Amino acid sequence: xxxxxxxxxxxxxxxxxxxxxxxxxxxxxxxxxxxxxxxxxxxxxxxxxxxxxxxxxxxxxxxxxxxxxxxxxxxxxxxxxxxxxxxxxxxxxxxxxxxxxxxxxxxxxxxxxxxxxxxxxxxxxxxxxxxxxxxxxxxxxxxxxxxxxxxxxxxxxxxxxxxxxxxxxxxxxxxxxxxxxxxxxxxxxxxxxxxxxxxxxxxxxxxxxxxxxxxxxxxxxxxxxxxxxxxxxxxxxxxxxxxxxxxxxxxxxxxxxxxxxxxxxxxxxxxxxxxxxxxxxxxxxxxxxxxxxxxxxxxxxxxxxxxxxxxxxxxxxxxxxxxxxxxxxxxxxxxxxxxxxxxxxxxxxxxxxxxxxxxxxxxxxxxxxxxxxxxxxxxxxxxxxxxxxxxxxxxxxxxxxxxxxxxxxxxxxxxxxxxxxxxxxxxxxxxxxxxxxxxxxx
Numbered sequence: 001x002x003x004x005x006x007x008x009x010x011x012x013x014x015x016x017x018x019x020x021x022x023x024x025x026x027x028x029x030x031x032x033x034x035x036x037x038x039x040x041x042x043x044x045x046x047x048x049x050x051x052x053x054x055x056x057x058x059x060x061x062x063x064x065x066x067x068x069x070x071x072x073x074x075x076x077x078x079x080x081x082x083x084x085x086x087x088x089x090x091x092x093x094x095x096x097x098x099x100x101x102x103x104x105x106x107x108x109x110x111x112x113x114x115x116x117x118x119x120x121x122x123x124x125x126x127x128x129x130x131x132x133x134x135x136x137x138x139x140x141x142x143x144x145x146x147x148x149x150x151x152x153x154x155x156x157x158x159x160x161x162x163x164x165x166x167x168x169x170x171x172x173x174x175x176x177x178x179x180x181x182x183x184x185x186x187x188x189x190x191x192x193x194x195x196x197x198x199x200x201x202x203x204x205x206x207x208x209x210x211x212x213x214x215x216x217x218x219x220x221x222x223x224x225x226x227x228x229x230x231x232x233x234x235x236x237x238x239x240x241x242x243x244x245x246x247x248x249x250x251x252x253x254x255x256x257x258x259x260x261x262x263x264x265x266x267x268x269x270x271x272x273x274x275x276x277x278x279x280x281x282x283x284x285x286x287x288x289x290x291x292x293x294x295x296x297x298x299x300x301x302x303x304x305x306x307x308x309x310x311x312x313x314x315x316x317x318x319x320x321x322x323x324x325x326x327x328x329x330x331x332x333x334x335x336x337x338x339x340x341x342x343x344x345x346x347x348x349x350x351x352x353x354x355x356x357x358x359x360x361x362x363x364x365x366x367x368x369x370x371x372x373x374x375x376x377x378x379x380x381x382x383x384x385x386x387x388x389x390x391x392x393x394x395x396x397x398x399x400x401x402x403x404x405x406x407x408x409x410x411x412x413x414x415x416x417x418x419x420x421x422x423x424x425x426x427x428x429x430x431x432x433x434x435x436x437x438x439x440x441x442x
Contacts, residue, residue: 084357106393120188122203134167142172144379154180232318241272395425402435
């Protein structure tokens with residue numbers, strides 16, 4: 001396998017140091033929230049967001065006033081996007097069926113899909129108001145039937161962002177708070193004097209939000225590890241450098257540590273894309289962020305074959321994978337580790353981020369190896385149940401259970417089976433003994 005790195009980012013050791021610093025910061029802040037509750041949240045909001053309202057929770061009137069500041073076009077665009085997301089989420093929900101089957105005469109097994117009872121949705125917004133994240137979390141939770149949905153977003157330029165608040169409200173949020181970062185995630189998970197804790201946290205965020213979710217996992221459920229943003233472009237000479245460079249920088253502007261990777265089998269395309277990125281960084285308004293991200297985390301990987309490209313792509317397991325080749329469907333068929341695929345030059349990550357209908361909360365940092373992205377099923381718990389309806393079934397299953405429990409040395413377990421074999425089957429089994437085998441056909 002011939003693979004050449006024409007550009008690399010920070011070495012893994014430096015990235016690990018950054019992660020360690022983030023971990024320590026988050027740990028201290030979460031401890032502070034647990035000890036001081038609302039006061040800690042208020043102090044953190046003042047420090048990081050310069051925002052100290054009388055109440056972080058918005059009233060119905062405040063929500064209505066904010067929505068009223070949007071133009072008809074802005075509101076209509078938000079509603080259009082939510083319709084696309086809702087349609088896809090509803091189709092996904094309808095694919096998840098409760099089941100009940102009779103595996104043996106008198107033995108009934110089934111499962112029910114039950115919504116998580118309370119969910120905290122984080123909608124990023126400090127640098128950019130991530131309106132679309134409200135569709136992805138709040139609306140999808142609503143389609144799943146979650147009875148309590150709370151949503152948090154940071155202030156934008158010192159005040160609530162009207163578009164983000166509108167998206168939360170229209171998506172179905174029951175409580176809306178203007179809080180950002182670690183303090184928002186911590187308040188929702190841990191709880192404070194004024195914020196009732198939730199059962200589950202969802203939504204993307206920066207490195208600090210992602211680390212906070214990691215540390216809180218177990219105390220609450222989480223959707224997945226989502227953030228910072230990652231993007232990969234898999235391309236051959238069927239596309240040009242301007243397209244590749246635009247798509248890479250389009251995601252690199254998210255933050256200073258957003259990996260953007262080009263994987264290609266065309267040396268010409270690889271070198272021209274690097275040049276094109278340098279050109280675009282001179283004109284893109286977010287060059288300070290995108291340029292730093294590209295400098296420290298950008299990579300250009302030249303492969304000899306399509307198989308090499310596939311192998312590298314699965315190893316990196318990027319959040320967003322944009323495929324622009326002469327065999328897009330081949331990559332769809334064979335790729336196994338990623339957040340979401342965007343197939344063909346007509347498609348782009350921004351479509352998925354904002355409007356097309358699929359969810360943009362996706363696994364990062366190689367989590368695509370073991371999970372997909374946020375979807376309606378993440379808000380549903382699949383619970384099994386069992387029922388035995390006949391004496392014959394209770395006796396047959398009980399006898400097997402008795403022997404299998406004793407095989408493992410669990411006498412108390414075995415007696416749960418034995419007592420039913422005695423009562424429903426009329427079989428005299430000594431205490432702690434193994435139920436005899438009887439052919440059910442006899």
